[in-house]
Amino acid sequence: MNKPIRILAVFCLVLFALLLFNINYVQVLQAQSLNDHAGNKRVQDAECSRQRGPILVDGRTVAKSVPSHDRLHFVRHYDHPLLYAQATGFFSCYYGTRAVENSENSILSGSDPRLFVNRIVDLVGNNEPQGGSVLLTLDSKAQAAAWHGLQALPGQTRGAVAALDPRTGAILALASTPSYDPNLLATHDFTKAQAAWKRLTAHGADRMLDRATQQIYPPGSTFKLVTAATALSNGYTPNSIVKGGASLPLPQSTAVLHNENGSNCGGNQITLTQALVVSCNVSFGDLGLSLGAKRLQAQAERFGFNQTYLNQLPFSPSVFPTNIDEPQTALSAIGQYDVAASPLQMAMVAAGIANGGAVMKPYIVDEVRSPDLAVLQRAQPEVLHQAVSAQVAGELTQMMVAVVTSGTGTPAQIPGVEVAGKTGTANSSASRSPYAWMVTFAPANDPQVAVAVLIERTGVSRADITGGGLAGPVAKAVMEAVLNR
Amino acid sequence: MSMITAAQGRFVSTFVPRKRRGVELMLLVLALILGVGAYALVGIGTEGKVPTDIVGYGSGLVVLALVAHVAVRVKAPYADPVLLPCVVALNGLGLAMIRRIDIGRLAQDPQSHTYATQQLIWTAISVLGFVLTLVVVRDHRRLQAFTFTMGLAGVVLLLLPLVPLLGVNINGARIWISLGSLSFQPGEVAKICLAIFFAGYLVVKRDALALAGRRFAGIDLPRGRDLGPIVLMWLISLGILVFEDDLGSSLLFFGLFVVLLYVATERASWLVVGVVLFAAGAYFSYLAFAHVQTRVQGWLHPFSNPDLYYQIIQGQYGLAWGGILGRGWGQGSPQLTPFAWSDFIGDSLGEELGLTGLMAIIVIYGLIVERGLRTALICRDPFGKLLAVGLAMAMALQVFVVLGGVTNLIPLTGLTTPFLSYGGSSLLANWAMVALILRVSNHARQPMPDLSPPRADDDTQVIGRR
Numbered sequence: 001m002n003k004p005i006r007i008l009a010v011f012c013l014v015l016f017a018l019l020l021f022n023i024n025y026v027q028v029l030q031a032q033s034l035n036d037h038a039g040n041k042r043v044q045d046a047e048c049s050r051q052r053g054p055i056l057v058d059g060r061t062v063a064k065s066v067p068s069h070d071r072l073h074f075v076r077h078y079d080h081p082l083l084y085a086q087a088t089g090f091f092s093c094y095y096g097t098r099a100v101e102n103s104e105n106s107i108l109s110g111s112d113p114r115l116f117v118n119r120i121v122d123l124v125g126n127n128e129p130q131g132g133s134v135l136l137t138l139d140s141k142a143q144a145a146a147w148h149g150l151q152a153l154p155g156q157t158r159g160a161v162a163a164l165d166p167r168t169g170a171i172l173a174l175a176s177t178p179s180y181d182p183n184l185l186a187t188h189d190f191t192k193a194q195a196a197w198k199r200l201t202a203h204g205a206d207r208m209l210d211r212a213t214q215q216i217y218p219p220g221s222t223f224k225l226v227t228a229a230t231a232l233s234n235g236y237t238p239n240s241i242v243k244g245g246a247s248l249p250l251p252q253s254t255a256v257l258h259n260e261n262g263s264n265c266g267g268n269q270i271t272l273t274q275a276l277v278v279s280c281n282v283s284f285g286d287l288g289l290s291l292g293a294k295r296l297q298a299q300a301e302r303f304g305f306n307q308t309y310l311n312q313l314p315f316s317p318s319v320f321p322t323n324i325d326e327p328q329t330a331l332s333a334i335g336q337y338d339v340a341a342s343p344l345q346m347a348m349v350a351a352g353i354a355n356g357g358a359v360m361k362p363y364i365v366d367e368v369r370s371p372d373l374a375v376l377q378r379a380q381p382e383v384l385h386q387a388v389s390a391q392v393a394g395e396l397t398q399m400m401v402a403v404v405t406s407g408t409g410t411p412a413q414i415p416g417v418e419v420a421g422k423t424g425t426a427n428s429s430a431s432r433s434p435y436a437w438m439v440t441f442a443p444a445n446d447p448q449v450a451v452a453v454l455i456e457r458t459g460v461s462r463a464d465i466t467g468g469g470l471a472g473p474v475a476k477a478v479m480e481a482v483l484n485r
Numbered sequence: 486m487s488m489i490t491a492a493q494g495r496f497v498s499t500f501v502p503r504k505r506r507g508v509e510l511m512l513l514v515l516a517l518i519l520g521v522g523a524y525a526l527v528g529i530g531t532e533g534k535v536p537t538d539i540v541g542y543g544s545g546l547v548v549l550a551l552v553a554h555v556a557v558r559v560k561a562p563y564a565d566p567v568l569l570p571c572v573v574a575l576n577g578l579g580l581a582m583i584r585r586i587d588i589g590r591l592a593q594d595p596q597s598h599t600y601a602t603q604q605l606i607w608t609a610i611s612v613l614g615f616v617l618t619l620v621v622v623r624d625h626r627r628l629q630a631f632t633f634t635m636g637l638a639g640v641v642l643l644l645l646p647l648v649p650l651l652g653v654n655i656n657g658a659r660i661w662i663s664l665g666s667l668s669f670q671p672g673e674v675a676k677i678c679l680a681i682f683f684a685g686y687l688v689v690k691r692d693a694l695a696l697a698g699r700r701f702a703g704i705d706l707p708r709g710r711d712l713g714p715i716v717l718m719w720l721i722s723l724g725i726l727v728f729e730d731d732l733g734s735s736l737l738f739f740g741l742f743v744v745l746l747y748v749a750t751e752r753a754s755w756l757v758v759g760v761v762l763f764a765a766g767a768y769f770s771y772l773a774f775a776h777v778q779t780r781v782q783g784w785l786h787p788f789s790n791p792d793l794y795y796q797i798i799q800g801q802y803g804l805a806w807g808g809i810l811g812r813g814w815g816q817g818s819p820q821l822t823p824f825a826w827s828d829f830i831g832d833s834l835g836e837e838l839g840l841t842g843l844m845a846i847i848v849i850y851g852l853i854v855e856r857g858l859r860t861a862l863i864c865r866d867p868f869g870k871l872l873a874v875g876l877a878m879a880m881a882l883q884v885f886v887v888l889g890g891v892t893n894l895i896p897l898t899g900l901t902t903p904f905l906s907y908g909g910s911s912l913l914a915n916w917a918m919v920a921l922i923l924r925v926s927n928h929a930r931q932p933m934p935d936l937s938p939p940r941a942d943d944d945t946q947v948i949g950r951r
Contacts, residue, residue: 001870002862004748008878009858015885016851020844022894026804027840034805039791042806042818071592 048093048188049073052108053131053371055088055100058140063088063101065131068188073128076101076186082179083147086210087136087171087313087364090182094193099210100134100364103312107132107368107376114376132376135367137170139163142449145481146175149474155459159471160211162344163451163478166351166441168381169360171344172449173478174313176211214314216340217454220426221279221408221467222437223335225349228276228284228399230291230299232392236272238399243286244270250285250327257285257330260425273399277407279423281334288333293324296333302387303349303359305341309384312364318345335426347452348384350439353400354420354447357393359384401444409438411472414480418444421475423467433462438471442479449482451475502932505566506558512570513550520546520577523814527585530815545605546577549612560619561927565856568926571849572904572919576912578846579905580604581814582826582833589820600826600907607909611916618920625924629868632685639678640721642671643738647728672734673901673914676741676883677921680875683742686714687749688868695750718742719762723770730776733886733898739763740882741875748874749867784896796823800891803829803836804843811839826907828899831891847888850903854881857922864929873925876918 026034035043049072055063062084068075076091078084089099097105106112110119110131122129146161153159156178163173184196200207209215232238244265248257258281259265265280275283288296300320301307308317321328321338331337344362352359361384368377388396400420403409409421424437436458441450453471460470521543528536536542550573557564584601591597622628628635646652651662662669687694694711722739725731743759770777779793787794787801799822806817819825819833826833835843857877864870883900890897901911 001748001751001867004751005858005861005870005874008744008748008874009855012851012854012858012878012881015881016847016854018894019847019885019888019892022889022892023804023835023840023843023847026801026892027808027835027843030801031805031808034801037788037802040802040806041821042802045818 044093045072047109050109051128051130052076052091053110053133053369055084055104055108056133056135057084057087057138057143059135060140062136063091063182070188072188075188076182078182078186081181081183083143083175084138085179085182085208086176086212087138087174088182089313090185092185092193092197093188094190095185095197098208099313100136104134104365104368107134110371112376115370118370118372130371132368132370133373134365135369137165137172137364137366137379138174139172139482141481141484142173142478143175145477146173146453146474147177147179149453149477150175150177150455153455153458153460153470153474157458158211158456159454159458159474160215160343160456161451161453161474161478162212162342162347163449163482164344164347164351164360164362166354166360166447166450168379169348169351169362169384170366170379170381171362171364172482173451174210174212174344174364176209178207180207210314211454211456212343213310214316214342216316216318216342216345217435217456218426219335219339219341219346220424220435220437221281221335222346222349222422222424222439222452223339223341224276224279224284224333225353225396225400225422225439226300226303227287227291227296227333228272229303229353229388229392229396230295231272231287232395233299233388234291234295236287238271238273238395240272241269242272242275242283244268244275244280245282248282248285248330250330251289252325253327255327257281257334273402276399276422277402279403279408284334285330288330289326291333293329293332296320296329297322299387300339302385303352304345304384309361310344310363316342318342335424343452343454345452346437346439346454347450349387350420350422350441350452351447351450352385352387353393353396354441354444354450355393356390357386357388359387397444400441404440408466408468409440409472411468412438412440412476412479414442414476414483417442417479417483419476419479420444420447421472423472425465425467433457433460434465436465436470437467438475440475440479442483449479451478453478502563502930504562506554506562509557509566509569510554512567513554513573516570516574516577517547517550519574520581523578523581524584526814527581527588528815530813531585531588532815542605545609546573546580549609553612553615556616556619557923560616560623561923563931564923564927565860565930567852568856568919568923571853571856572916575846575849575904576608578834579830579902579907580608582819582830582837582905583907585815585837586820586826586833588815589818593820603909604907604912607912610909611912614913615916615920618917619924622921622924625869625872625921625928626866628681628872629685629688632682632689635678636682636686639675639682642675642678643721643725643734645671670901670908670910672731673908673910676737676879677876677914677918679738680741680745680872680879680918683745684868684871684875687745687871690714691749691867694746694755695752714742716762719766723766726766726770726777727774731899732777732780732896733883733890733900736763736886736898737879737882737900739766741879744878744882745871745875749871780896780898784893787893796829797893797897799823800829800832801893803832804892807836807839807843809840811835811837811842813837827901828887828906829891830902830905830907831888834905835892846905847884850880850884853877853919854884856926860922860926860929864925866928869925869928873922873929876922880915880918 051074052065054061063078065074066077089101091097091101108131110129119129142163150159160176180200187193245268246264265278297320305318305320318341328337332339361382363379366379369375397420404412404419404421408423412419412421419442421440426435436455438453441447453474455470525535583604587599587601645662722735726735746755783794783797787797803822817836819836822829854877861870861873887900887902889895901908903915
């Protein structure tokens with residue numbers, strides 16, 4: 001009977017070999033995909049209990065992990081939560097991560113390949129792995145100015161501010177109101193986190209929406225900068241004579257385009273500069289018709305429309321519609337119809353003009369460091385597109401300076417500094433108040449900051465809403481904060 | 486038979502009987518270091534300090550191991566020296582993991598039931614059972630006298646859970662009986678009874694089963710009337726599968742029978758018949774029974790229904806979380822997996838000890854099985870051979886079915902992991918099984934009694950040493 005026993009021994013060897021191969025497969029080959037599975041509580045708990053690295057602004061911590069004295073060991077804590085919520089985002093054990101907490105998760109949690117050596121050292125020293133730190137590009141003064149500027153408006157304001165360094169694309173301020181407190185979501189108390197989540201995501205409140213990057217609005221007259229850039233790049237000069245007057249009948253339709261408040265823009269024949277200074281709808285609608293939809297679209301896209309260029313924050317691309325007819329082209333040329341832009345996008349339009357026509361790719365992470373403070377990565381400014389020539393940029397700058405010195409943009413004036421800007425008051429529908437916009441940069445001869453301010457809704461009567469009047473002072477405050485630093 | 490005898494004779498002739506009890510003691514010390522060390526590490530991993538009851542616990546385990554060792558030294562001095570240390574190592578690791586899961590569950594809910602202390606008591610009872618087996622069964626050949634008693638006992642034990650009032654359905658399988666506050670898994674004990682029965686029955690019947698039959702397509706097919714026992718066993722296995730919803734036991738008993746049939750008759754055709762019958766039975770029960778389909782679905786596509794296959798998924802997550810080196814004692818979350826302390830203890834160990842630790846544990850099982858088969862090889866009487874093969878193969882099949890199930894190699898079935906899982910009946914039965922293997926091993930390894938010189942016309946089955 002020994003031969004069958006020997007064969008059985010081989011059979012048992014096969015059985016045990018199968019078991020061994022299988023656990024190698026599960027625990028090594030399949031491990032990563034199992035760990036990445038949504039709802040894997042082991043991984044969630046481990047992520048949650050890790051000592052994440054801090055997020056810093058101007059060298060000061062705005063988000064850090066502090067001991068929680070419970071089973072998860074650490075809880076995320078946000079200083080100035082409302083002020084920086086859009087930039088930091090949140091880190092929740094139950095609802096995941098958002099914004100920089102999301103995009104820089106691998107560094108903050110310590111799982112990034114660049115922290116490999118640190119992990120080995122932690123493993124050998126039997127220490128809990130630590131995350132690296134992330135320094136944001138935000139300027140704390142500019143950020144505070146933007147936030148307080150929005151808060152100073154009467155009533156339940158909804159609005160946003162985006163400020164850029166035109167030379168690099170670094171985001172200097174990113175504010176959105178209403179804001180939210182990420183600490184409410186970071187709590188380990190599931191009941192509390194759940195209640196906060198329900199409240200924050202409740203329909204209509206949109207408290208977690210980042211209006212500066214994630215939401216797009218009709219840019220209204222601020223879009224005339226793009227139309228003007230198209231014109232200047234196609235043979236026009238600031239002194240070219242364009243059509244003025246009170247109204248423009250649109251081709252192929254019975255609709256007629258009017259100016260705000262029934263003005264005639266100062267005559268039937270005006271200069272391009274004059275058209276921009278008084279924000280003449282008739283002139284720019286007519287320009288749009290003569291330039292054509294294709295050229296407008298190409299120019300808009302060179303400023304960043306219809307593109308995704310930011311992955312560090314929740315982002316919606318701004319839109320310039322494609323395949324439009326003539327009346328739609330005329331409306332699009334003045335920032336109406338289906339044209340929609342985020343405040344960040346409009347800040348990029350201003351920044352591109354300020355930077356000699358080169359639109360820089362925006363970014364919010366300035367520096368990434370390992371737990372022992374070695375710099376792992378420093379932001380490298382990148383040109384997104386050369387939107388216009390340096391000459392056209394210079395001409396546009398002069399036209400925008402005129403807007404602030406003598407046109408609709410006077411509220412953005414700063415004594416002793418030459419400010420360039422453009423206002424916008426976009427009517428979305430008859431039933432809601434118009435969106436108030438202000439897009440500026442300063443100083444005009446050596447630009448250090450470009451700002452876009454949008455007021456979606458505030459406690460001001462409809463007749464009193466103008467881009468310059470509402471958004472102008474906020475833009476001014478942000479520019480001052482940057483220039484006086 | 487003559488060829489076999491020759492092989493056997495050659496093997497025996499090179500074997501020098503040695504007691505090797507010192508080796509066993511040394512290996513036991515290693516096994517105890519493993520078990521007690523694991524218990525200490527559980528405390529350090531969960532509470533940051535060596536548990537306060539380490540002395541009581543450690544000395545308890547040491548005393549139990551020594552009692553077992555002394556029993557072997559006195560009652561089976563020539564027995565295999567590797568088996569007992571392997572079993573003690575597994576039992577110690579199991580206790581530490583059950584304790585660790587208790588701590589994890591208490592942290593979630595202070596009202597949770599704990600199992601570790603109860604398991605230590607069960608270990609003590611099992612060691613007692615081990616000693617008693619060695620004392621009572623002084624020669625395994627005497628068990629042959631109880632062939633049909635054991636067969637009857639085995640079948641009755643298997644069917645007990647189906648008796649109304651007595652049988653209880655726990656976690657979907659009706660494999661438990663309840664006596665007052667005690668619940669008991671009779672299948673574990675039935676395993677031993679049936680191994681004895683199969684061995685005793687086949688020793689008598691093997692010639693008839695082996696020699697009669699027809700040749701068809703290159704295979705020697707058994708006679709129709711000889712198919713009776715295998716068909717009966719097949720029906721009983723199907724009955725267990727259908728009425729008790731216990732795939733594991735069903736596969737185990739049928740597999741055991743087919744394997745012993747093969748060893749007894751040396752006819753591979755029985756394996757073919759067995760595999761065909763098993764495949765047919767499995768296929769038809771898959772078609773006919775929803776609970777079998779559920780198991781197969783959970784094996785192939787566990788993520789198709791995360792609520793239904795929660796346990797399998799959590800087990801897989803645990804294994805993945807353990808990775809190559811494991812989280813370390815007390816550093817993982819095995820308590821997230823339902824029944825992490827019983828059926829799924831393999832995944833719990835894989836999570837905290839990693840691939841490395843789980844592979845080591847599987848290799849320990851491999852050692853136990855290998856020592857059992859080796860005992861069968863060197864055993865001189867056919868009943869002892871079959872008994873040792875049966876016990877070793879029962880262990881091998883059970884380990885494969887349960888560990889294969891919890892690691893998703895095969896569909897999940899409800900069986901305990903020998904010596905590791907929480908559970909009195911399982912622990913007691915497996916310790917008794919090892920005692921029987923040691924008993925056969927002692928017989929096989931001890932010096933031959935001084936036989937008178939063989940006569941030329943003597944039966945070739947009696948082999949004298951030079």
